[in-house]
Amino acid sequence: MDAQLALHGQYGALLLDVLPLDRTSQLALLEECGIRPALLSSQDAFLTIEQSNRLIQKVIEVSGQPWMGLIFGERLNLMTHGALGQAVLSCNTLKQAIELLLKYYRTRLIHARLELLYEDDLAVLIFDFDQEFSPSYRFMIETVFVCLVKTSMFFFGMKLMHQGHVQLSYEEPEYLKHYKNTFFDGVTFNAPRNALCFQRSLLDLPMAMPNPSALKQAEQACNELMARLPQQTSLVEQVKALMFSPTGEQASLEELAQMLYMSSRTLRRKLSGEGYSYRSLAEHAKITEAQRLLCSGEPVESIAEKLNYSDPSNFGRAFKKKTGLSPSAYREAQSGSVT
Template sequence: MADQRPAHQETDSNRHRDSRPALHGQYAAMLLDTLSLNTHEQHQLLQECNIRPALLSSQDAFLSKQQSHQLIQRVIEISGSPWLGLTFGERLNLMTHGALGQAVLSCNTLKQALDLLLKYYRTRMIHARLELLYEGDLAVLSFDFDEEYSEAYRFQIETVFVCLVKTGMFFFGMKLMHQGQVQLSYPEPDYLKHYQNTFFDGVTFNAPRNALCFQRSLLDLPMAMPNPSALKHAEQACNELMARLPQQTSLVEQVKALIFSPDGEQASLEELAAMLHMSSRTLRRKLSASGHSYRTLTDQAKIQQAKELLVTGDSVEVIAEKLNYSDPSNFGRAFKRSTGVSPSVYRDSQLDAPEHA
């Protein structure tokens, strides 16, 4: 039978998705600064996009998808630069990303920095999806949004990828680009030379995903400015920001993100509750109402960590100890119960996977 739902229901659903928080307001302020507008003209542009000026300076304020798209589109039109996402990405450095940038800057290795990025990126872009995958000898950092292709979509992908590549080159020179690849899901734009200035010849369009691919062995590269004390303070600030995120990020997602610190320490139920500004009793009740518990979420987080550790070379015994299992056999049973295969079989399946072209 054909779908006979009223058309306005789909429109209302789209409107709801467009109104959800998406992009941190501080990026909008920086985007406005790319234009030579006086204060009155800036306020006029913000009013046109239904954005209150206070959103641009608040630590906790996010623009909705609709607001950010309208602003991006208008700024591109006013600037006359369809490649503005590339040049805007050049303007960003780690310090423009607040506590998240400070945390990444203070890490010991590239792997630790990426783990922190994966844990806290929603403090800057709630609507994004960021994943670190392993395909043969490659590490693949994939990035996307739950939306259709548009000029604003391309702008955001360009901005993030240029920022990531430039940050990587700042710390590691051309190492990450050697045998690396930038994959983009949209068609080749008219301004290809601007891409080549940043990504050289290592860019592919019309790919099945948006991803940065590099040699997995480079994950052990040391960062230039490790600082355990600064990292601790920056991560604490990130935890506080995570706890204050708008409710689009569910309680379960927040708990999963906070259970383990980058150095592997596991937060207790009471510590998680404190980070989320509620009592442990309230946290337990809310998790139960959503069909979860502290124990089940901890087990899921452990298995996810185990998957990552298995493909980086740690032995089953070492992984079991890192994840606080009483012995390797208990770890093996828990892993197989969750994934359907033993840790060794999982490791072999990942290492034998064909390299992504």
């Protein structure tokens, strides 16, 4: 999971500045988190999920403020989001601004999902951070929704929050009073999603600073950033990579879900959405592992036992069904191809 990228590095720099630390202390904290200082200033650099988790946990620990996501969200403004912020600022209407946000949010936050739905007379902007059991999950949700609400208040006052509300998927935190500074009474916990709901008619509201020329330049910059984004490994590929431990033990659905910071139910649903199941991937991973072990010279009987087949015959039948060759024929073919 260390290779999974999550958060633009410049947010790491902004988060670090929340703490009253001198440069030496900042560098020491970054070293503890496994983050090179250069990552925080590059236009193209992203922190991994692991680095983000460590940094967020460390900042919360040092500050003693578990509501740090709310504080951080308050500090962000459109200019802290680079070209994306400039593009949103230059739009003609709220709808255009949200459409641009949906198109380019991955230039700032890769491992997340943002979408706009319509439910009767409501527009529903849904945000989710894939690792629902990640240590930084609530921080990320708090930051994004405070930023969304504060930005909307800057442009439109209380119009979006009037008859609108925020839905959050986690339970009510102990520091509820801090939520009221931003969301007032317009927040619901233990919801089935994380969403900002507002009157659909408000999408036509004019933005305060439309600028077609600046918008064109900002969009071009966003497109260039999108083209340079690192390619993310799909969930299916992640599952395949994590299926077997270095010692050859096969992970259960629950163990995989834990490694991916999500519930087993969510993992099953996401895999199904990509046309796969845990069982089909487990069988595929078994055959792939068997091929590796055969090429390494491992005896067939030992491979069958390691992969939890009842006996070598069952292993042989399963292997041939998937590859068209018996284990011995596969080993011979691979040996011949090497020579």
